[in-house]
Amino acid sequence: MFEIIESLKVPWPWYVAGAVIGLIVPALLIIGNKTFGLSSNLRHICAACFPANIKFFKYNWKNELWNLFFVVGIMIGAFIATHYLSNSNAIIINENLKSTLINLGVTDFQHLMPAELFSFNSLSSIRGFILMVVGGFLVGFGTRYANGCTSGHAIMGLSNLQWPSLVATICFMLGGFIMTNFILPFILQFN
């Protein structure tokens, strides 16, 4: 039993994670005819909390309660994994990325997110504000405009062989490549 728990504490390989995520697609369909897609929750929260008489938020969000239960589950699962299934080792990062980041003053490799960029204190730095607030805005605005995110398009849509989802997935990746390779090195200089 002890060995099993210890072996769960090291980072899990991609094929285990990929298989579990892939199986969520049929699991949701079979237990309740639900299609996998998480960005809709941002819309449901807006509809529930700040509808502001906007047509886009006038629908019965209570029909979508299952998805909000799903994200509450994600939070609980993440809590359990962080507190009971993790070791305290620093995460292993590609050496090139590590040296690039150290040159830019990012030296916290102990956590999943570097504290120099993603923390309460970094919110008052230009780069921290841009990454968290502007980046977060683009995530919320872009996913709704695209009508889906990595789960709704890249996983659910591609699983159902939908070409609009393939277009969306290619554009997700393109946006990411442009940001990380050409824009982020510039943003990270504004400490």
Place this chain on the structure above:
Amino acid sequence: MSNHTQPMNDLKLDETSACINHSEKKESVFSLLKYALIGMLFGIVFVKAEIISWFRIQEMFLLQSFHMYGVIGTAVTVGIISVAIIKKYNIKTIQGEKIIIVPKTFTKGQIYGSLLFGLGWAMTGTCPGPIFAQIGSGLMSGFFILASALFGTWTYGFFQEKLPH
């Protein structure tokens, strides 16, 4: 079932295939807990496979690591096989309903929106699922990213009819 009664032209602009509830059956709070259980498993995988790590997302876009490609590739492969099996054998839900997956309709908004989301994905290292996992794992930044993402979604809703689709 609001979306099934809407006129078709409304459905085009208000395309919500990613968030339509297809089941005709009302579910009790107790019954909804099964979604929370699946969510829990997902949350554990997000943390344990470091999918919620900003570093892993940077490595993906810098082509420095296979990890995220492996995760997404395996997930899509398993998903394609599962959906094909469900369709071929006409598998029903546990309540005995026919499984319905609404096809995605294409709009130009998917190109503009997806590019914008891609930029935000690389900046935050986060997409809408991992935001919640970050909050659960105790990362304060998750709250700021979630608040900003909600404001982004709200802003989209506000300008929806004026945006090109």
